[in-house]
Amino acid sequence: MAANRASVRLLGRTTASRALSAPTVRGLSTATPPSPKTQEVISRSSTYLLPVYARPNFVLSHGKGSYVWDTDGKKYLDFTAGIAVNALGHADEGVVNVLSEQAGKLLHTSNVYHHEWAGNLAELLVNLTQSEGGLGFAPGTSQAGSSGAKVFFANSGTEANEGALKIARKVGKERWAAQREGRSADDVAGCDKIGIACFENSFHGRSMGALSVTSNPKYQRPFEPLLPGVSVGKVNDIEGLKVLVTEQTCAVIIEPIQGEGGINEANVDFLRALRKRCDEVGAVLIFDEIQCGIYRTGSLWAHSKLPVDCHPDIVTMAKPLANGYPIGAVLLRDSVAATMTAGTHGTTFGGSPIACAIGHHVLSRLSNREFIGRLETTSSYLDQRLGELPKKYPVMGPALDVRSKQIVAGYASVAANADVEKIHKQKGVNPPPGATVDMCPHASAARAAARMADDLSAANKAKSVKAEAEKAAAAGCPFHKAATTSDAKPVGEFTKPKHHPGAFNYEDFYVKELDKKHQDKSYRYFNNINRLAKKFPIAHTAKVTDEVEVWCANDYLGMGNNPVVLETMHRTLDKYGHGAGGTRNIAGNGAMHLALEQEVARLHRKPAALVFSSCYVANDATLATLGSKLPGCVYFSDSMNHASMIQGMRHSGAKRVIFKHNDLEDLESKLKQYPKETPKIIAFESVYSMCGSIGPIKEICDLADQYGALTFLDEVHAVGLYGPRGAGVAEHLDYEAHRAAGDSPYPIEGSVMDRVDIITGTLGKAYGAVGGYIAGSDDFVDMIRSYAPGFIFTTSLPPAVVAGARASVVYQKNYVGDRQLKQVNVRNVKQRFAELDIPVVPGPSHIVPVLVGDAALAKAASDKLLSEHNIYVQAINYPTVARGEERLRITVTPRHTVEQMDGLIGAVDQIFTELGINRIQDWKRLGGRAGVGMINDGLAGDVHVEPIWNDKQLGLEDGTTPPTLRNGDPAIVDAVAVTKARKEFDNLLGPINGPLRSNMPMDAVLHQQQVLTINETTSAGIVSPLAPTEMDIPVPPPSSSVSMSA
Template structure:
């Protein structure tokens, strides 16, 4: 009763609600009763209602009882007498339609309570075993509990109410038993050694092959330089929500950058793309009258949650199945508001959505297109705007830095684009891009945007510098694709089952949750290679995998090590190879009969193979390329806020090495002077000391 949205549904049935203004109802709902502060004024008024009064009395007894009990026989008879209702002779409470329904609910509640008590006793007895299983599975949190598991169940106190802790334990046990419990490794990526990280021990280093920092922009020197300058000038926090002290020039600049990237009129930044998808779809689905959202079966959880949080009807079509989508679109009039929600790159299988064809269907049946480019922005297209841009590669390359839309291009036809700043751009945050009015409506109505603290200026500046850099420089995107091709080729040579796809995703099929976890653990503990296993519910049961992320910063030597380690791990654990999957008819698009090879979306010409401009894979010790033209473009975005910045750019590692070299030179000069050598003439002094300690040689990789 305390929600206005609920009250409006009953206006037709209740004369009081029908004749009372919505504004008055809102006040009554939100104002506490002077006599009963725990109740609203509207609830107090309801006690005088001939219908709601008895209902509230009964409900109060249910609350006191602690479960769904109902009024006793005498109570029901008294209510009947007070309201002038006289049942026929022999009538019982069970014959009252209202009381009988409530009593049926009570009996169900009592049966459930009895079943829960019985289950609770069984769970207490089996808790020790579950804890031991968890410890054996490698869960550090439960290892300590395993030794005292036999007594921990007895330590749980008896409750007169709901046993919350036991509920938590039961839910965790479910995860352990179906092998879907998630383990979180302590991995600390090193800014000067990417893609190397250290574990819980700073001395134990591992090579990371599963991070979503696809291009290593989290460590790009111009990004770090910009963040340092921003931190010094604007501090750490944003200071509030976007409409209360948290809307700064950095935020507005990033939104202009993103709108220009997608050649759209406007963009809006969120704290993450999960929030962007959830907030946008829930707002659209609720505001559009009678809206129907058509969702690809493999859409990300953020999109699914957004649809669930809306009042729209959700219709699921099979993954990338245009025939199924059209058949379902046909069932609704063209004037019915519709949204087709899908992705460009599906991150767990590597498939690519048919963007152009879905735009065709959307225009034919009167639907909006909602395209998630999370795993594509920064990685596809001449400027990194995603797959929609990549489909018209030459047209967008020719347009250069123009922010004007290319009419008729696939990217121009997409109504709503969402993306992330936390993957290829190496930062954090998400965004939407589209028309001015669409973006303004989401800004005005979406709770996920309105009621959250704004991203810190230092983070926003780093993201903006990253986007500007990648818009200008294509080399990182090209080298990533070159390295992906090489890893896939070498896996194919040793029969490792990679789920085929045209994108940068390298999913290695394992097909069993326990084996996938064991393979991940073995790679980490024995080979210092970190690849996270992917299990249900992220992928279907039986399609568990290792999702390998190849970056432009991985070296040839690191690739050699990865291939050998995966080969050895598959052999030692007996994991199916490609031929094994073919023998059983295939699974998860691996080893299917008559399978046609998948062509990569990046062509040889786009990667520079035709004209010899292909970037070269790094070797150990080599420095990654930092494009100075892209650096200057990125720096120029901040001239008005941070002041102009010119000159060479270097990483902290290079600065440290330069300082070490200068210090070594100073020590050598001092030693030679003290030893009697005139550095100007080269003449020796005869009063030289007997021995001079020489400085330790310094190896400077940057000079190689």
């Protein structure tokens, strides 16, 4: 075994992220130099061959089954299969016999003559497509008397794609002419139906036409200009199809499963919408199945089992069709093929007798049901084995689990070399010589290796189970079978509910829906994160001794453990108990609820407010009720609005018009289309949480006034964070006026906040509690209170939660320092990222979205930060953000220290390097994405935006900004704000003086502003701004005459 181990190497791809790219050799290192013969061959190749391949330093001489040997006699396990070509392995006896026999009869003849094998192979392709499904045929279709499809043979996949595009261009011109009276099919002067649509991350070949639709700048740039008229879209972006595929489009080419940048699958809904859109505009739909067709998914075509309304007009193929002999083919519907006549297309070598004879033999064997059955068995085994990897690798485990479900059936060559090599290296496993190959040899070898790995690791398995379970739980996998660390033996186990014959299979439905989430990489893994009150922003994972820094929580200011908030909650809990006791209209409407609503109304200087269980419910219930009650109401919704707003508008049944994000011209053009008397509501946000942009609130109010609309402003990610009192961006836009007005409940006439009709906010982010609310006129709030089911039919929030939320609002109204320090820390982090060329989506707010641009890389980066650096940052993927704009959303708080920020910057920089994630300069070369590296005033660079907080408001001009904390520094708690918060509860909880009774979560610093307002008159009384204390915070006796001034 040891000798055999030393002689077998793995032949595979360089990295998992470059699927199906040029192969390299990786395996056991050796110091043995190449032999003179090998050196001679390599030297000759280097001298005379065009250097377009980066080949490794050895020469292959022969192969058999799964293995190849070099000229020095070294043996390799081949995981490239000639890049997905050798479906039957090397030197297959059947293929060799057919090749030898046909070469002795008729090797080549011109395509102007008939020969038997072209027709035989074409017939087999069409018949199999009809019987197994594809090209518009449902499985089992019979087309007696008509073939229903035609075939054109080429030499390669690239040539097949070139032929398909050429055919589609001709079809487009004929369809254009047919729509114009008096035009014949040959009279196409002035035809503009010549556009071609393709998709990001695609690969269709390297000739000029195929390269034009291969949307990778690395491949395209050296050979520009390419074919004009090519548009690039995003796979699974249904909304973008109308812009991508237009009346001028003649062809759309797509890989149903992409293989260039990973295994990325187009989902059924998208393919159905794409088919429909092509039919609407008369475009030819081409499926490039060169990588994924001919049984690589267990079916003839990747689309064989899809509904026929997802099927293409043309399928292109190559790769395994002749097991390595050059061949490619175009399979097209008769309705498309009818446009091609003698002389319109041709090839010299394509469809030769020997190529078609071999192709017929290979396809006959691949389509054998017994063979397919063995492939399915092998695929299931590989899927099972890959599915076990998440237990061993909790960080990359979820990504491996997704990959195992996407793996192309029966072909080990699609498994990343890094994954397989890792298993083999760790367990010292190599496939034995002379392994039986009765199916795809690469799948056979991988299965044999996996079984040997099981045998070799069985002795160590028992003692590692508990550790693996702990890791799986820590990675947030509550549905993992091993996610338990109990030593007790189970008394039973759960089984899937029984399925009654003839009834709907509910469990199967659940599984299929979950599979969709895995396939489009939108399945969410929830990390087990437990924030520690005494150590904010530190948390522990499922293992209580493992602590991590939290860099993505929405507790923006750390109010979740502010001592006066906790004190108030403790006192309320002691007096009023745990639960609310009912709905608001039945025993659940207490003084604490009413006081919180009054507080929120005062915050926004509105007559009334209403508290809900969350702002999702507040948005949903309010918009659904408004839209259903207002006669003929029309909603105008920003394209980046939160899901809660979208759902509310949908539930209302009212018409919804979507305008481009923050685009005032687009909004006005849509408002103009409706009479002024038509009820209209413009729904938008102040801070958009995933990109950090700010809504043009004042300008939207102007349009609302002009066109008779209400304004509905979501301030969820702004309340507590903007404005002198924390009322949000609408308050911040008139900062000085609101600062001067203090805590007056009355509106400032003409201010932006006064002009907004309806404001919604949350208590669960900057205020560190839970709940949501609306604020507006008395009658509006009363109508929602009386009609909204989401308010009426649910248990109200517990009194202690409501009291804590109110204490938090009051504290922040009276202390601006938390907001200032947060913004200063955000500025610092953004600047340091920019210095390291790390891309942050530009925005004027506190949001720090670090652009990654790839779902798998974003998840990997998040996992590595957590496992290797003890930093928790959540990856944000589709559908929360658009595909290609995946990111890490970082939350910087006033409680993060200088040292913690240093650690974050260094860790992100290191991981960007390790994973090869695009930096700012890379995005500039690619034309930019999500505001990073975009063209700005004619120059390539980041879009520049001014932060909403200016230096004066931050206290940077007069030096009043609280200092950024360092490790070991106590947190800052403002004494005046504590006093004000306590005072608000005198009537319900009784007066309280002296040290805070909050079981103080940490050492703290008492911080009083040097300028206090006493009875609205400035006093020059100075107190020590920083007074270190022990576990309790001494505060001055409460006084209604003392309030904090910014």
